[in-house]
Amino acid sequence: MPEVMFAGPDGRLEGHYHHSEDPNAPLALIIHPHPLHGGTMNNRIAYTMYRRFQTMGFSVLRYNSRGVGRSQGRYDGGIGEISDAAAALDWMQMINPNSSELWIAGYSFGAFVGMQLLMRRPEIRGWISVAPPADDYDFNFLAPCPCSGLMIAGGKDSMAPEPVIRKLVDKLNTQKNVTVDYRVFPEADHIFSQQAELIADALEDHVTTRQRNLFAPEDAMIQPAAEAVG
Template identity: 70%
Template sequence: MPEVMFAGPDGRLEGRYHHAKQAHAPVALILHPHPLHGGTMNNRIVHALYQRFQAMGFSTLRFNFRGVGRSQGRYDGGIGEISDAAAALDFLQAVNPNASSLWVAGYSFGSYVGMQLLMRRPEMGGFVSVSAPASHYDFGFLAPCPCNGLMLHGADDELVPETSVRKLVDKLNTQKGIRIDYRVMPGAGHIFTPPQAEQVADAAEDHVMGVLNRGRMALAAD
């Protein structure tokens, strides 16, 4: 789990990067919750997803947004953080120029940033969105949503009502060619317990491996 520092738009950004052994491995970028509410790349969900993508054979990066940990700069209301995520993706793609696919996963605020990143990088192959803050931010920019993905939410989320996320998912699923895999975790709030964090990682693995396996089968059939 080597430490990395890479150039961001407002100074250097601190991350942890795992490089997959196999050639042309897929890559994943993991984004943490809100910087002003204690969010860091060491968050329980971020770490669980980082480890799980690594176990699935991905080259994987998690990093601190500007002003968090050893990352330079200061919080920028989401705008600068989207630029930070784009810089992290640039780093990932520079190190993995022949990656077979590209994924982004985010938790809470990181989910919002990840979805914004989807709209800027059409090469994205899929996404994992955990506890998307659909009642706090306008997700209307997903018009159209550029790719399919997994959205997961706690049934008892006290900060973001599950109904607000379900409404967003229903809207996305009306778009042509888009299928959002929506999963609601019973008994889970916005902050997940350690066992629930593993359940989140299990759901991500189930979704991602299903997509990758269908892709391999389609290639084999050609």
């Protein structure tokens, strides 16, 4: 897991990058929670998703947004953080010119940033959003959402309440050619203290299912899953 530094829009950004031995390996970008609330690339959920993508054969990058760790700059209310994510994606694509599959995965505030990036980068194949803060941020920009993905909520999450996330999922599922694989861990709060590996298992299940059905019609790829136990 070598440390890397790459150019961002407000200075250099710090990351950890795993490069697959397969030159055509798929890519995954991991986006951490809110930097003003302790969010870094070393967050347990972000790290667990990073490791699972690595195990699955992806080239994968997690990074610190501006002002976090050794990354230069300072917090910019979300706008600059979206630009940081785009710069991280640019860097990873530059050193993986032969990859044709790209995923993004974000946790909490990182899920919001990831979904914003999704709307700007049509090459993104799929997404993972863990505890998206749908009660604090307006997700109406997902109109239409470009592709299907996995959304995860905690049944006891007071910061990103499950009913609000479910409402977002229901809205996205009305869109043509979009199916959200929605999984709820009933005992989880926003920290997911006992569910990190369950999240990774859900990620792997969703991604491998989508990959198996790569040439199937989008609306036949995957159906919403039953609520998870955890």
